[in-house]
Amino acid sequence: MPRSTHLHIRPAIAADAPALAALSIQVWLSTYATEGVNELLARYVLDEFTPAAFVSWMSDPDTALLVAEAGGHLAGYARLRFGAPQELFPAASTELCTLYVQEPFTRSGVGSALLREARSTVRGRTGNGALWLTVNVRNRRASAFYEKHGFAHRGTAWFALGDGRHENHVLGAC
Ligand SMILES: CC(C)(COP(=O)(O)OP(=O)(O)OC[C@H]1O[C@@H](n2cnc3c(N)ncnc32)[C@H](O)[C@@H]1OP(=O)(O)O)[C@@H](O)C(=O)NCCC(=O)NCCS
Structure with a gap:
């Protein structure tokens, strides 16, 4: 990002929904579709990251959606879910x-x-920044x-997609 580009972190608004969906599909595929795109992966991203899903998260009181805007474009976002206990990390x-x-x-x-603002949002809502x-x-x-x-590292969780199970680390911070 050019040093001159001002970065603004703010709550998402409905007009962000198409850009959030497109950005998600791009980032998800470039992170996880490292062997190419097949029908399973394509269906997953197209079903999961829709503009309607983002609009509905925006109106969900247990969700916070923060976007990073640079020069009038979205550069990234964070989605938080409140009231979501994790037995491997009960502090959060x-x-x-x-x-x-x-x-x-x-980089x-x-x-x-985004993470800084997310933790400050969590602190404001729960009294601590545990996540x-x-x-x-x-x-x-x-x-x-x-x-x-x-x-x-707090433990292991599994993400199921089709017949596959993908190992995930559960991470936590206070
Ligand atoms: C992971 C991700 C969110 C990091 O965001 P980012 O804006 O690149 O991170 P930052 O520039 O704020 O980096 C902060 C620090 O994280 C570490 N870091 C970030 N990218 C790194 C890399 N490629 N290798 C090693 N350390 C890295 C460094 O310590 C870095 O500080 P430094 O640049 O001063 O050394 C981003 O790479 C991303 O969106 N990746 C694809 C999607 C994804 O994997 N999301 C997380 C899924 S749980």
Whole structure:
């Protein structure tokens, strides 16, 4: 990201929904479809990341959706789910469901800015910034990012897609 581009973190609005859906599909495929795209993966992203899904998260009182805007474009977003206990990390009742930064903006502080704002949102709502999340064990970039931000390994969870089960780390931070 050029140094001159101002980054603004703000709550998502309905007009962001198409861009959020497109950005999600791009980031998800580039992160996980490392052997190409098949019908299973295509159907998953097209069903999961729809503009309607984002609009409905925006009106859900147990969800917070924060976007990172740079020069009038979305560069990334974070989605939080409140009231989501995790038995492997009982200190937290909020899940960071998604933290996606579009590739050209990675490694320029966008993810850190979104995470900072997410934790401040959690503090405002629950009185502490405790948060848990899951990350695919092969996603070393994200693991390095979360480690840098003080998240520690709390256990293992499995993500099912079709007949496959994908190992995830459960990470948590207070
Ligand atoms: C993981 C992700 C959110 C990080 O966001 P980002 O904006 O690139 O992160 P930042 O620029 O704020 O990086 C902060 C720190 O994280 C660590 N980090 C980030 N990317 C890294 C990489 N590729 N390798 C090693 N460390 C990395 C570094 O310590 C970095 O600090 P530094 O640049 O001063 O060394 C982003 O890469 C992303 O969206 N990836 C694809 C989707 C994904 O995997 N999301 C998480 C799923 S749970």
